[in-house]
Amino acid sequence: MKHDSRPSLRRQLLLWLLLPQLVLWAGGGLLAYRMALSYAEKGIDQSLTQSVKALARQVKPVGSGLLIDFPKAAQDVLEQDPDDRLSYMVSSPPGQFLLGNQVMPQPNAMLSIGTPYLYQTEVDGTQQRVVALDVSYGDDSSPNLLRVQVGKSLAVQQRITRELVADMLVPLLLLGALLSMLVYAGIQRGLAPLKNLTRQLEHRTVETIAPTEETQAPSEVQALVDAINQLLGEVQRSVHQEKRFINDAAHQLRTPLAGLISQVELAQSAAQNDPDLTQRLKKVHTGAERSAHLVHQLLTLARSESQVNRQRVDVAALTRDVAREWTPRVLAHHMDLGYEGEDRVTIECDKLQIREALSNLIDNATRYCPAGTQITLRVKRSRDAVLLMVEDDGNGLTDEELSQAFQRFWRGSQVAGGCGLGLSIVQEIARRHGGQATIERHGDHGLRITLALSLRSGMVANPPFSAQPHGPSTSP
Structure with a gap:
């Protein structure tokens, strides 16, 4: 069976209706992921900022020294969840370890005293979000600087992001599938008048040419139906005129040809003693018979092309x-x-x-x-x-x-x-x-x-x- 390489109207409609939907769905998924990631990051940043301020309040200057009031119970709470564990370090001057985790990368920027600074780094092979806060202590003659850092793994953030995206995209996917089925059904319904028109025209023959009856078609298809009906009407009239001409011509020619043949046969009988005239009459008789046969065949051909x-x-x-x-x-x-x-x-x-x-x-x-x-x-x-x-x-x-x-x-x-x-x-x-x-x-x-x-x-x-x-x- 020969493959039809011509473009399909149904395929083009599906392509132009479903492809933008797919692109928008993918773009919406990416945007939803970015938004979920941003909101999760904001939640972590807010939690880290509160934690670093609370931890800084537990470090109190006493004379020229420091009193760190950080109970063991609070430390256990910070470190109890391996997946969501808070890492912390207290250093004074900044970078010189006093308490907490000794492996805590320092920020690359200058910090403002009393203002938390958020940055992202890697600790023990895992990505972490870290907040650093510098606090001054001591008197004017001997000022000192204390840095408190609190970090949190991004694994929980990524898990929350995936869950949020899944919760948003699964309904979107179901809605997209439903929309695709509705689009396909709409295209099928929209193309139904064209299918009906095709079925009506498929079985048309020369003798059954007649206007189509697609009266429920949309205005765009109805315009096509009207144009086809006009063309079919012209073809029908042309075919009828051709058949009528052949039939009329054959009928009009048969009678005089039959009379001509009869007269030639009578002339042949009367001219038996004239060989030259007999020969000429024989040629006329042969031509007349051939013309009569041709007329008969033309009439037969016209009938064979009828219904x-x-x-x-x-x-x-x-x-x-x-x-x-x-x-x-x-x-x-x-x-x-x-x-x-x-x-x-x-x-x-x-x-x-x-x-x-x-x-x-x-x-x-x-x-x-x-x-x-x-x-x-x-x-x-x-x-x-x-x-x-x-x-x-x-x-x-x-x-x-x-x-x-x-x-x-x-x-x-x-x-x-x-x-x-x-x-x-x-x-x-x-x-x-x-x-x-x-x-x-x-x-x-x-x-x-x-x-x-x-x-x-x-x-x-x-x-x-x-x-x-x-x-x-x-x-x-």
Whole structure:
């Protein structure tokens, strides 16, 4: 099956509606993560600031020394949670350890006395948020500086951030999935009028061209429907005018041509003693017959392009009837006509068109094959089609001629009487019945033309295969 590379309207709508949603969802997730991280950081900073101020209040100057009132219980509280443990250090002067954790990196900036300074560093391989506070003590003659630092691991901050983001993004994801389904359903509903229009146009044929009936479509689609209906109306009028012209021309020409042929035959009878006049009248008679045959074929072609009137037909019996009708003319050309195949095969088809197709094939074989040719009509049933075949052992065609056989007005021989429309009519009739006509070599020199007709529902089962012997078709 050939891949259709043309862009899909549904795909483009889904792309332009869902892709921005996906981008916005991803951007919203990133923004939510940053906001959650910022709020968690602010909470930690506020907690650290309160802790460092409370710890600084426990360090009291006494004379030229310091009294650190930091009970063991408070120290245990600060260090009890390994994941959320507070690290602290008291140093005086700043950086010279007095109490707490000895491994506490110092800030790289100058601190203002009494103002907490927040920074981020790494302690024992983990990221920590640290606050430092400088406090002065002593008298004017010997001022001293005390630094209190409190740090907290960022693991808890990151966990809280992930939890906040998950709590926000999971509902957003569910809402996004629901929105995507609503968008898809909306697109399907919006494209439904186009699908209905496509279904209505898919089964249109030349004989069933008619305006569509999409009255509930949106205004944009209704404009397309109106334009298509206008075009279909023009095509319908053009087709009807063409068929009417062919029918009228064929009917108007048949009567004068028939009269011309009769008058020429009377003139031939009266001019038997004048060889030159007889020869001229013979050429006129041949031309008139050829014109009459052409008019008949044009009329048949016009009918074959009309609507197929299907009915239950036993094509095997129909083929035998056609063979009986043609037997006298075939025998007059010193040829043999016979039937072989199924006794009964019933399908839905246009009886008149199938009869015309078989008659055209027999007529072609009779016109262009030499005397002594055997013509065989066969009816066979395959898995999904009925095959009507006309075989002969005449002169056949070359490969190039076989490829052109179904072209209109193409003739493989200059034998008088033909007009090059017989096989075209057969092909058109086959196409109107959902099948096809094929031509191939038969035997060493002959041809086999097969008319394949698709089976319709309700086909009558056939009895066992029965072939009648090949012979002169006085009663095929």
